[in-house]
Each structure stands twice: as structure tokens, then as C-alpha cells.
Amino acid sequence: MLARLRRSAVLLTGALIPVTLLVGQPAASASAADPMSAAFARAATTYEVPRDLLVSLAYAETHLDGHDGKPSASGGYGVMHLVTSRTLERAATVTKQPVSALKSDDAANIAGGAAVLRAYADELGLSAAARKDAGKWYEAVAKYGNASSADVARLYADTVYDLLTEGVRATTPGGENVTVQPRAVQPDRGAYAKAKDLDNPNTLAASTDYPSAVWVPAHSSNYAVSSRPTSDAIDRIVIHVAQGSYAGTISWFQNGPRANPTSSHYVVRSSDGAVTQMVREKDRAFHAGDYNRRSVGIEHEGFVNNASWFTDAMYRSSAALTRNIADRYGIPKDRTHIVGHNQVPGADHTDPGGFWDWTKYMGYVTGGSGGTPNPHTAESVCGSGFKVIDSAALGTAGTVYLLYNTATSNNCVATIKKTSVGTASAVSAYLEVQGKTRVTDTGNFAYYAGPVKAAAADKCVKWGGKAGTSVYDSGFEHCT
CATH class of the missing domain: 3.40.80.10 (Peptidoglycan recognition protein-like)
Incomplete structure (x- = not known):
């Protein structure tokens, strides 16, 4: 039997968005093999939400595990963590899906999360052009987290955007691989720019x-x-x-x-x-x-x-x-x-x-290492003559070091990993001499980022780095 095309519409904050639904059409082979990837793609297209942002949010919430329809401690259901008395009921209203399906069916749940996120974007006044920029969705993402304060809402949204920037490689409970390629995204925090950064x-x-x-x-x-x-x-x-x-x-x-x-x-x-x-x-x-x-x-x-x-x-x-x-x-x-x-x-x-x-x-x-030690030190990375003059812990993921060579008047910055040693993961180091352009070494590295070197005699410097999602940024200092 030929598939029947049915034109329908989704009501989001007073706007009708036309949606094409295929009724009675067998799923494409790609959808059958990768049902969750297909569900993310459909939901992203239907509600005009950036697909990679949608996956990153879901991964931050659940690692793409719907937990067989069982709730989280805070009453959230499914891959998109639709929360009772908040996002769950709103998703049901917008998608016309029963609550039972939104709780237990991955595709329905993903569509529900996308619908709620789009509704928040509409309330914030995002235009069609703005919706194509993942960075413009920051305030909608922060609202989706149902945080108890602006500070925690920023923490929630920053986590999603860190994943979007660093990329996601996830395996679902069904064995399907879902990925988000790393990409540079500048989040527009809007009102949340004034909230405390709980990661700093x-x-x-x-x-x-x-x-x-x-x-x-x-x-x-x-x-x-x-x-x-x-x-x-x-x-x-x-x-x-x-x-x-x-x-x-x-x-x-x-x-x-x-x-x-x-x-x-x-x-x-x-x-x-x-x-x-x-x-x-x-x-x-x-x-x-x-x-x-x-x-x-x-x-x-x-x-x-x-x-x-x-x-x-x-x-x-x-x-x-x-x-x-x-x-x-x-x-x-x-x-x-x-x-x-x-x-x-x-x-x-x-x-x-x-x-x-x-x-x-x-x-x-009890004090065992339990893992691979890093064979590199800040001194070995920066080279002969450099000595550590300052450092800052990056959570437990690593340490960023500032070094100085008295013979050459050069500074050097290196970030040394403590976890995932030997495995490529996001890490960076930067050095900025006052009055000059900041120099940064960033990427997925197995052991360290850097060395970043610059002459800084009689100049103040800013320095810092990142390992995982922990960041350190100094002010201008070490001026003599």
C-alpha cells in the first residue's frame, strides 16, 4: 500500500508550524538500524531545534538511556528527562502524545523534549534565523533544566554547551552509536551571564x-x-x-x-x-x-x-x-x-x-594509584631552564602550570592531565602577555596541552587552561 501523506500542525506558543507525517509507511532501513538517531533527526526537523544541541542535552541528562520508563529521583522520564508537573505535561499538550508514551517510548520522548525546547525558544522570541544558531538557544536550554536558581540553571546549560563543543560519542542501551561531532559554539547566555559560574x-x-x-x-x-x-x-x-x-x-x-x-x-x-x-x-x-x-x-x-x-x-x-x-x-x-x-x-x-x-x-x-600515571611534567614539556612559578588545579582532571625561564625571560604554560592519561580528551593551555594577542593550544590530547611560550620581561601575563570541563583563568599577574 502506498504511504498516505497527512498535513498536520503543531501549536507552539500561538504559532502553527506545519508538519508532514507519514502514515502507514515502513521505516527506512537507516531508521530501523539506528532508531534513536532517526528520532533525534525527526524531532530536530519537526520543531526546528538544532539536532546536535538536542543530543547534547539528552546526553547531559541521561546518557541516552530511557531507563525502561522508570523515573529519576526528581521525577524525570525518558531520554530527554521529561519531569512530572513541568516538562512532561507540556510535552503531552504540544505533541498530543499520551503521557504513557512520553514516559516509555524513546521516539515520543525525544519529540516531546524537542517540542518543549522549541516552546521555550518561542517564548524567548527566537526568530527563524536565530533558531539556526545553536548558541542562541542557551536561555531555552537553561529553562529546560527546571533549575531552582539562576546559578544552577547556568551550570545546567554550560554542561550541555560543553558537550556540544567537545562532542558526544554515546552507545544506547540497544547498542546504537549516537555521535555529535566537536564544534565551536559561542553560547549567548543572555540574562544568565550575570549568574554565578558554579564551575569557577x-x-x-x-x-x-x-x-x-x-x-x-x-x-x-x-x-x-x-x-x-x-x-x-x-x-x-x-x-x-x-x-x-x-x-x-x-x-x-x-x-x-x-x-x-x-x-x-x-x-x-x-x-x-x-x-x-x-x-x-x-x-x-x-x-x-x-x-x-x-x-x-x-x-x-x-x-x-x-x-x-x-x-x-x-x-x-x-x-x-x-x-x-x-x-x-x-x-x-x-x-x-x-x-x-x-x-x-x-x-x-x-x-x-x-x-x-x-x-x-x-x-x-587507601592511596593506590588505580590508573596510569602521567609520564610528563610541566618542566619536561616546557624544556630546559623553565621552572614552575604558579599552578592551579583543574578539578581532579589535571593541573595547569605557569613556568619562567630566567635566562630567556620567557614564560611557558602547560596543562598536565591526571585522568584519562594516554587517551585523547579535551585539554587546553593559554598564555597572554599584556598588550599582545593570547596564544592557545587546545584539542584532544593524550597527556598534556602546550607548551605555550612567550617573552614577557617586565610584562604582566594572563594564563590558564582547561581539562575536561574544569577551567582556570588568571587575571593579569606576575608583572615583574
Whole structure:
């Protein structure tokens, strides 16, 4: 039978967008072989959303795993994480799809996410020309994240745009490969340009307990003010998996009051191991039932049934945090005192789940390297005569160094990786001598970025770099 063409329309914020639907047509062979890629392509065309932006957003939320229609901790469903009482119902209204399909069918869910994103773009007044520029969708992406504050909305959107810039290579639960090629995108942050950059610790108040964390307080209803360890001894560390994204978890803990108050002391990001503290260790976070009084809780971005979230960077960073907590409170570094949420008496949770590698994790906690050391140093990269005069940690992913050669009056900048050593990943280094053009070395490198050298006698310099999604930017300094 010949396919029947049916002209329909989608209503988005008062505008009718014509859509051509094929009824009764067998799927093309490419669609049959790559159903999720085809769904992203269809949704992008139907709602005029950049396809790569749509994939990057979905990957940031779920790693393209719909979790068989089961909700995240914050009530989000499917590949696009459509959230109950927010984006889920709006997607149903716009697409005319039943909520049950939006929850469990990947293609319907992807179309629903695209429809909501387009509706936000229309509300923001994006023209047809602007919609072709992925950078112009920034505010719509930030709104899609349903963040509890402008700062967390920026964190959410920045994560999506980092993925868009660096590229995505994902394998779906069905074994399909979905990719986004790296591309240069300049995000137009609009009103969010004034929000705090939660990825830049230089702009934030320091964490009260762990120097490597940034401080983003949970809502006061989600924890109990206390005076530990005076009031209650701290003798346990509880490992959690958030069943959600990094930004989404931070937003969830900032949200309140609600019927089921929830928080943890720390949240750790998958991609680079960045750490956010949300409850002071002296206070009781609501994370582990009977263990709330005696423990510190660490949430990890991801889902228990998808091992792709559990990166080496996350393990290393979390283990360093656990080791620091254990040392300060005299907690033994063993599996009796460092436990999963599922081990807490009376717990009905399964996290961190079977994909969590306890052997690797505890090896890092007790001081084992657990990975390939970087054979290069900043001095070896920059060459003879250069000595380190400054450095800045890039989360746990690496360190950027500023060096100086007294014989030549040259500066040099190099970024040395600490994670994914030997595997090409995004890393950069730059040096800017005052009054001259900035020079940057950036790309996917196995061991380091740089060397970036320039003569800077009696000149101030800016320097910095990036590893994963952690960035350091200095001001003009080292002027003599």
C-alpha cells in the first residue's frame, strides 16, 4: 500500500508550524538500524531545534538511556528527562502524545523534549534565523533544566554547551552509536551571564569543610542544623548514586520545602569529578535514614543501571574526598565504615548498585594509584631552564602550570592531565602577555596541552587552561 501523506500542525506558543507525517509507511532501513538517531533527526526537523544541541542535552541528562520508563529521583522520564508537573505535561499538550508514551517510548520522548525546547525558544522570541544558531538557544536550554536558581540553571546549560563543543560519542542501551561531532559554539547566555559560574571556584565562597569543593547550600528544610561531632560522632561515609544529573541533583537539594526532604553533604560530577558541598558536615543531611546522625553522605551523578556514568575522574575525586573526611574524623578506611546506601540498616535503596567498582574505589581511598600515571611534567614539556612559578588545579582532571625561564625571560604554560592519561580528551593551555594577542593550544590530547611560550620581561601575563570541563583563568599577574 502506498504511504498516505497527512498535513498536520503543531501549536507552539500561538504559532502553527506545519508538519508532514507519514502514515502507514515502513521505516527506512537507516531508521530501523539506528532508531534513536532517526528520532533525534525527526524531532530536530519537526520543531526546528538544532539536532546536535538536542543530543547534547539528552546526553547531559541521561546518557541516552530511557531507563525502561522508570523515573529519576526528581521525577524525570525518558531520554530527554521529561519531569512530572513541568516538562512532561507540556510535552503531552504540544505533541498530543499520551503521557504513557512520553514516559516509555524513546521516539515520543525525544519529540516531546524537542517540542518543549522549541516552546521555550518561542517564548524567548527566537526568530527563524536565530533558531539556526545553536548558541542562541542557551536561555531555552537553561529553562529546560527546571533549575531552582539562576546559578544552577547556568551550570545546567554550560554542561550541555560543553558537550556540544567537545562532542558526544554515546552507545544506547540497544547498542546504537549516537555521535555529535566537536564544534565551536559561542553560547549567548543572555540574562544568565550575570549568574554565578558554579564551575569557577574563584567566584564563589569556599566550602566550609573540603577545600576542593564549591559551596552551594541546600534548602534549609532539607537538613537539620546540628553540632557534630560534638552532638553525634561521625564514623560512617555513605556512598550514593543520585539517579539524576549533577545540576539536577544540586537543584533538587536546593528545592523545598517538600513532603520528602532530601540532601547529602556532597555531590560529585561524572565527567571531571567536580565536587559541590551542599550541607556542612556538622549538620545532618537527610540521606541515609538511621545513619543520618553518624555519617557524611556523598552523592554521585548518574544512574545505578548505567556504568557509563562511573568514570575514573569521578572515582578518583570521590575517593580523595572520602579519604579527607576519614582522616579528619578518624574513620577507618574499610568497607565497614565506608558503605553503600544499600548497606544502611533499614534502607530500601539499591545504590550505588552492581556497576559501582568498589575494588577500584577503595584502592583509590587507601592511596593506590588505580590508573596510569602521567609520564610528563610541566618542566619536561616546557624544556630546559623553565621552572614552575604558579599552578592551579583543574578539578581532579589535571593541573595547569605557569613556568619562567630566567635566562630567556620567557614564560611557558602547560596543562598536565591526571585522568584519562594516554587517551585523547579535551585539554587546553593559554598564555597572554599584556598588550599582545593570547596564544592557545587546545584539542584532544593524550597527556598534556602546550607548551605555550612567550617573552614577557617586565610584562604582566594572563594564563590558564582547561581539562575536561574544569577551567582556570588568571587575571593579569606576575608583572615583574
